[in-house]
Amino acid sequence: MSEAKSSARVLVLFSVLLGVLAAALVVYAFWQALTANPENPWSSFILSQIFFGYRDMMFVVGAVIWILGTLVFVVELLGLTFTRRGLTKSGTGIANWGVIDVALAALSAAVYGGLLAATAPIVIVPGFTWLRPANSLAPIFGMFFGIPGCIGAAIGNLIADIVGGFFGVGSFGGFIGNFLIAYLPYKFVKDHSFSSSQSIGEFYAWGVLIQAFVSAVYICWWLNVTEAIVGLPLFVVWGIIAPTIFTNNIVVNAVLSPVLGRILYPLVKGRGLYWRDRVRVR
Amino acid sequence: MGSPAVVVKDLYVKYAVSVEWILKGLSLNVNRGEMLILMGPSGCGKSTLLYVIAGLIPWVVPGEVDGEVSVEGLNVTDLGYSKLAGVVGIVYQNPEMQVITRSVKEELAMVPENLGLPKDEVVSRVEWVADALDLHRYLDRDPQSLSGGEKQLIAIASVLTMKPRVLLLDEPTSMLDHKGTSLVLEVVSQLKREHGLTIIAAEHRVEWAVEVADRIAVMHEGRIVLIGEPQDVFSRVDEIEKYGVRPPGVSEVVYCLRRKSIEIPVPVRLKEAVEVFRL
Amino acid sequence: MSSGLYVERETFFHKLDPRAKLVWLLLVLVASIATQFNGLKGIPVFASLVVALSLSGLGAGLAALLVVNASAFLAAVTLVWASMYSNQGNLLFSLGFLKITDYGLLVALGKFFLIICPVLAFVVFFSSTKPYHLTWALERLGVPSKIALTFTLALNLLPSALRAVKEVIDAQKARGLALDRGGPLQRLKNHLPIIVPVISKLLSDVWDLSMVLASRFVGLAKRTYVFEPSWRLRDTLFVLASTIFYGGVATWGLQPSL
Ligand SMILES: Nc1ncnc2c1ncn2[C@@H]1O[C@H](COP(=O)(O)OP(=O)(O)OP(=O)(O)O)[C@@H](O)[C@H]1O
Numbered sequence: 001m002s003e004a005k006s007s008a009r010v011l012v013l014f015s016v017l018l019g020v021l022a023a024a025l026v027v028y029a030f031w032q033a034l035t036a037n038p039e040n041p042w043s044s045f046i047l048s049q050i051f052f053g054y055r056d057m058m059f060v061v062g063a064v065i066w067i068l069g070t071l072v073f074v075v076e077l078l079g080l081t082f083t084r085r086g087l088t089k090s091g092t093g094i095a096n097w098g099v100i101d102v103a104l105a106a107l108s109a110a111v112y113g114g115l116l117a118a119t120a121p122i123v124i125v126p127g128f129t130w131l132r133p134a135n136s137l138a139p140i141f142g143m144f145f146g147i148p149g150c151i152g153a154a155i156g157n158l159i160a161d162i163v164g165g166f167f168g169v170g171s172f173g174g175f176i177g178n179f180l181i182a183y184l185p186y187k188f189v190k191d192h193s194f195s196s197s198q199s200i201g202e203f204y205a206w207g208v209l210i211q212a213f214v215s216a217v218y219i220c221w222w223l224n225v226t227e228a229i230v231g232l233p234l235f236v237v238w239g240i241i242a243p244t245i246f247t248n249n250i251v252v253n254a255v256l257s258p259v260l261g262r263i264l265y266p267l268v269k270g271r272g273l274y275w276r277d278r279v280r281v282r
Numbered sequence: 283m284g285s286p287a288v289v290v291k292d293l294y295v296k297y298a299v300s301v302e303w304i305l306k307g308l309s310l311n312v313n314r315g316e317m318l319i320l321m322g323p324s325g326c327g328k329s330t331l332l333y334v335i336a337g338l339i340p341w342v343v344p345g346e347v348d349g350e351v352s353v354e355g356l357n358v359t360d361l362g363y364s365k366l367a368g369v370v371g372i373v374y375q376n377p378e379m380q381v382i383t384r385s386v387k388e389e390l391a392m393v394p395e396n397l398g399l400p401k402d403e404v405v406s407r408v409e410w411v412a413d414a415l416d417l418h419r420y421l422d423r424d425p426q427s428l429s430g431g432e433k434q435l436i437a438i439a440s441v442l443t444m445k446p447r448v449l450l451l452d453e454p455t456s457m458l459d460h461k462g463t464s465l466v467l468e469v470v471s472q473l474k475r476e477h478g479l480t481i482i483a484a485e486h487r488v489e490w491a492v493e494v495a496d497r498i499a500v501m502h503e504g505r506i507v508l509i510g511e512p513q514d515v516f517s518r519v520d521e522i523e524k525y526g527v528r529p530p531g532v533s534e535v536v537y538c539l540r541r542k543s544i545e546i547p548v549p550v551r552l553k554e555a556v557e558v559f560r561l
Numbered sequence: 562m563s564s565g566l567y568v569e570r571e572t573f574f575h576k577l578d579p580r581a582k583l584v585w586l587l588l589v590l591v592a593s594i595a596t597q598f599n600g601l602k603g604i605p606v607f608a609s610l611v612v613a614l615s616l617s618g619l620g621a622g623l624a625a626l627l628v629v630n631a632s633a634f635l636a637a638v639t640l641v642w643a644s645m646y647s648n649q650g651n652l653l654f655s656l657g658f659l660k661i662t663d664y665g666l667l668v669a670l671g672k673f674f675l676i677i678c679p680v681l682a683f684v685v686f687f688s689s690t691k692p693y694h695l696t697w698a699l700e701r702l703g704v705p706s707k708i709a710l711t712f713t714l715a716l717n718l719l720p721s722a723l724r725a726v727k728e729v730i731d732a733q734k735a736r737g738l739a740l741d742r743g744g745p746l747q748r749l750k751n752h753l754p755i756i757v758p759v760i761s762k763l764l765s766d767v768w769d770l771s772m773v774l775a776s777r778f779v780g781l782a783k784r785t786y787v788f789e790p791s792w793r794l795r796d797t798l799f800v801l802a803s804t805i806f807y808g809g810v811a812t813w814g815l816q817p818s819l
């Protein structure tokens with residue numbers, strides 16, 4: 001028992017370390033690329049080389065992620081969820097939504113969209129790489145508010161696109177992409193309190209590393225297949241946008257989300273808005 | 283007077299997240315067409331009481347309700363807010379959260395639309411409320427551009443479109459400036475005068491309350507500790523001050539004089555005060 | 562910037578039926594796709610959007626503003642396209658490793674229009690279509706009514722959310738918060754005192770809003786729409802004219818050029 005516990009702790013420590021390390025590495029690698037090749041840092045940036053260099057493989061992986069991600073989105077809206085025993089009823093589908101769920105989703109969306117629109121991104125390369133602090137909220141909304149929070153993140157991102165004046169066919173990828181950013185930690189992190197090492201460790205795995213990869217690939221695969229409609233060349237899609245999303249989601253969520261989560265969890269709990277409490281009440 | 287419109291008997295209420303009971307054995311009868319004003323310090327449970335009568339606890343806000351609450355003979359706790367269209371309507375404190383569309387017309391049509399009423403019925407209800415509250419000049423405005431008082435007016439109108447028999451008002455003026463407050467209170471007085479609605483309002487503007495209320499109920503720590511006609515309640519200056527309610531200015535002044543053993547009755551309204559001092 | 566938010570106005574585009582505008586959106590998309598390899602043929606599409614922007618009361622200047630805001634990105638994207646087609650057509654000039662041909666330039670311009678035209682069309686659509694009609698249209702398109710409602714509710718709540726965020730930012734700045742101090746990681750952390758108060762306001766607003774939605778009987782019955790848009794002659798003519806114009810441009814665009 002205690003042995004299992006201590007090995008779990010080691011695992012947790014390991015994943016926390018991994019999360020922070022990954023964030024630091026990404027920033028460092030990009031800085032290196034920038035100093036080595038200031039005119040065209042992308043050609044030297046390791047992540048660009050990976051995403052773009054292996055774009056055929058990324059395309060296949062992306063197809064799988066896209067199909068799974070979209071399927072999960074639809075299934076969850078229908079009030080079902082995948083478990084080890086197959087598809088089961090979740091009780092959190094659209095049909096089960098009451099006024100609180102609508103209010104939660106709408107307010108999360110308005111606040112997420114508002115924060116994305118009203119806070120200037122931290123620009124690293126003008127026009128290309130930036131950190132958007134508000135992105136730290138998506139996993140938090142998912143973990144605290146459940147499916148309404150995930151929908152809130154998706155709609156909020158859509159609204160930020162509309163308000164910013166770059167809503168288009170490509171925004172569909174960002175819509176479900178942001179749903180998944182919220183959904184992955186909601187579904188796979190067991191303890192959402194951010195107060196145990198297991199909670200934080202699992203968050204770094206699902207809410208940082210996996211989430212960043214999944215959302216980057218989901219969004220870019222969509223841009224890839226809609227190339228003839230959206231008009232972005234593959235080099236830009238896999239060599240610039242994919243590493244940008246990946247970097248942003250790793251760094252922002254590794255640095256801000258656990259701190260935010262730790263501060264906000266007791267407030268959410270105290271207001272009776274944590275999703276597990278609400279699902280049980282019904 | 284017939285049977286009361288609202289009956290509350292031995293009511294205990296708490297929220298899912300609260301430890302203690304918020305309402306502790308509260309009982310209250312409100313007659314048809316009566317206007318009752320709830321007063322009491324912050325946190326004494328005024329809003330909680332109104333939420334229960336409106337069928338919101340435990341249906342929207344999770345909590346526990348014990349005791350009997352009926353409105354027009356209907357058990358609201360069992361039925362829940364969704365079955366109470368045409369029975370109870372409630373207006374809240376915050377005007378910003380209560381207008382949620384981008385046009386006043388849409389705002390007023392919202393309730394009958396959501397009830398799925400036929401189109402001509404929706405239109406006639408919007409017309410009716412716009413006539414009743416003189417809102418025609420607002421109909422094409424964007425509610426975002428209205429003042430707080432005007433927004434609150436629209437919120438009241440919006441609730442009236444479901445034709446409630448009992449109207450609940452939860453501190454409708456506490457977030458308004460002076461002008462907005464008069465606008466809203468004027469409309470509430472008019473609703474009582476001309477439409478004979480049963481009204482229960484939490485409101486701390488005493489000078490207004492003494493003019494329009496049929497009865498005043500003073501709440502303290504989840505119970506009603508004092509209830510009666512404004513005259514009776516406010517003349518007990520010591521007692522209500524103990525419960526954290528400020529009496530009307532004129533009552534306070536005269537009360538001070540009485541302490542100096544000048545024997546005069548305690549007035550609660552300005553015109554009574556004028557009478558008193560004419561002596 | 563809030564270029565895509567609904568603005569109450571009395572313009573031609575505001576008066577159109579949302580369905581007519583959706584058809585128009587689709588036509589713009591088709592014409593942009595059809596002309597993406599020849600920028601010259603894309604010019605009429607772009608010009609039509611400049612006209613649409615002024616006909617919706619936004620002003621043609623918005624197109625310029627959006628292009629300027631995204632200029633670094635757009636310039637790079639068009640350069641990439643131009644260089645990808647540098648082995649076709651006649652060489653115009655070369656900049657180091659970058660070779661630009663006339664053909665490459667045409668493709669680059671076409672792709673530029675493909676990126677920017679649909680985006681501008683959506684800006685026109687969203688700023689001239691009432692959220693009420695948006696919900697109506699989304700429901701007709703098969704979006705579950707609670708999702709459609711959530712979406713428009715969020716749009717309607719956005720102005721007040723933006724106001725709240727700005728208030729918090731101003732208040733924190735007045736207390737000495739400098740968002741752009743320090744390196745990127747520090748600058749990220751500087752945002753905590755903004756995000757936390759905004760979210761705690763959200764938490765208390767949630768209950769207020771749910772009770773308001775409850776007392777408005779939201780989501781209980783099948784909703785009646787009294788202000789349903791009505792299709793007029795104007796809409797038929799607009800759709801016809803658009804079909805002829807964009808259809809013509811698209812056919813022209815698909816013909817082998819040069
Ligand atoms: N949604 C809620 N969840 C948990 N506790 C609540 C909730 N709303 C109110 N309370 C608590 O219930 C008690 C009574 O609150 P209530 O809002 O009914 O008082 P009130 O008389 O309306 O006060 P005020 O004048 O401040 O509006 C308070 O202690 C408050 O903290």
Ligand SMILES: [Mg+2]
Binds near residue numbers: 328329330452453
């Ligand atoms: Mg209250």
